[in-house]
Amino acid sequence: MNTELSGQRARLLKEHLAYCEHNYQLWCHLFANSDHGQGWLNASQLGSVHYQAVDNTKYTQTYWLRLEPHLDKAQTAWLTLCLPVRIYHDMRVAEVLADQTGRQYPGVNPYPNDRMWLPDEKVRLNAHLNLWLRACCCADNMHHNLCQSP
Numbered sequence: 001m002n003t004e005l006s007g008q009r010a011r012l013l014k015e016h017l018a019y020c021e022h023n024y025q026l027w028c029h030l031f032a033n034s035d036h037g038q039g040w041l042n043a044s045q046l047g048s049v050h051y052q053a054v055d056n057t058k059y060t061q062t063y064w065l066r067l068e069p070h071l072d073k074a075q076t077a078w079l080t081l082c083l084p085v086r087i088y089h090d091m092r093v094a095e096v097l098a099d100q101t102g103r104q105y106p107g108v109n110p111y112p113n114d115r116m117w118l119p120d121e122k123v124r125l126n127a128h129l130n131l132w133l134r135a136c137c138c139a140d141n142m143h144h145n146l147c148q149s150p
Contacts, residue, residue, distance in 0.1 A: 008108070008119065009107075009108045012107065012108050012119065012120050012123055013107060013108070015120070015123050016107065016122060016123045016126060017093070019123065019126040019127050019129075019130050020093035020094060020095045020126055021092060021093055022130055023085075023093070023094035023095070023126060023129055023130050023133055024087065024088075024092050024093050024094040026094075026130070026133035026134060026136075026137055027087060027094045027133065029137060030133065030136055030137060037052065037053035037056075038050075038051060038052040038053065039051060041136040041139075042136065042139045043067075043132050043135040043136045043139055044135045044136075044138055044139035045070065045135075046067075046069060046070070046131075046132060046135045047067065047068045047069035047070045047071075048068050048070070049065055049066070049067055049068075049132055049133075049136055050065070050066040050068065051063050051064070051065050051066075052064050054084075059088065059089050059090040060086055060087060060088055060089065060090075061086070061087040061089075062084060062085070062086045062087075062097070063084070063085050063086075063087070064082060064083070064084055064085075065082065065083050065084075065085055065129070065132075066080060066081070066082045067080065067081045067082075067083070067128075067132050068080045081100055081128075082100040083096050083097075083098075083099065083100060083125070083129065084096070084097040084098055085097065085129065094129075095126060096122075096125040096126050096128075096129050099125065105121050105122040105125065106122065107122055108120070108122075109121060
């Protein structure tokens, strides 16, 4: 493997883990007083986040999140995003497991590739989750230091 490619993989891995760690911090602040397996959060002007627990073990929890923008019904239908998110309490990270079609992403895609996938698609999914969780924190005027991106 050439050094440029391994350097890119290392950079993407660091960025991915930074988002996952920040997502975990946001998640813990948003759900610190919640015993419920389902509900919703206000994400300010972005929309709302609906969540439902689907798995709960000692060290991990899995949730389905529905990210629903505040738009008219015609636009909301095709912009709504459903994501499975796993919370790893032992590692202190929260990671998007797949997209709404169920496709799981490798840490880094080879690039170029036949399917035209970007090298950092998994990073982008976790960055998108981070954006919504930060909007939820900021909407509730909670922990303004968490409202900044990682």
